[in-house]
Amino acid sequence: MKPPLRTKSVGTKLSEAEFALLEERARGAGLRLAEWVREALLAAPVESGPDAAEVALAEVLALRSLLLNLHFRAAKGEPVAESEMRGLIERADGVKMQRARERLAAVRAESKTDEETEPEEASAAHSTLLSSNRSVISRVKSTKNFSTRAFLATRIGRRSSGQIHGFSTTPRTPPTER
Secondary structure, three states, X not given: OOOOOOOOOOOOOOOHHHHHXXXXXXXXXXXXXXXXXXXXXXXXXXXXXXXXXXXXXXXXXXXXXXXXXXXXXXXXXXXXXXXXXXXXHHHHHHHHHHHHHHHHHHHHHHHOOOOOOOHHHHHHHHHHHHHHHHXXXXXXXXXXXXXXXXXHHHXXXXXXXXXXXXXXXXXXXXXXXX
């Protein structure tokens, strides 16, 4: 059976880099460029609501927020009352979708090449990422507990350098005597 006759077309302008990227993706799928573009457009989601990845990221970020808050308090030896726990949960649930969208926007902005990225968009995404890391950094600076400091330091990816703005994450060992 023959496929239906296609008589309509859709056109767009692309940069050299965008065109090369589409060609590479079509080649990777084993299709001609026109076939790959048609399939990609027809497979695009129709709903304007959050996609599954966005919802999953939101839940992970809410859990991360709860875990960090509880671990921080436990490391300081502070009990968490039921009302405080409910407040932490409500706050994490209240901002989880916004944070997920901000993180996804930051990742998308970061993955674009310099010529494709709008300066204002990249700046906003960068600011969002920096403000998120600043809150973790302030927690790291405020605790004297080594295990908490190391745990929080790994959350922002600074563990490999052993430093967070001048604060060492490795315990000091006294010099050995000979």
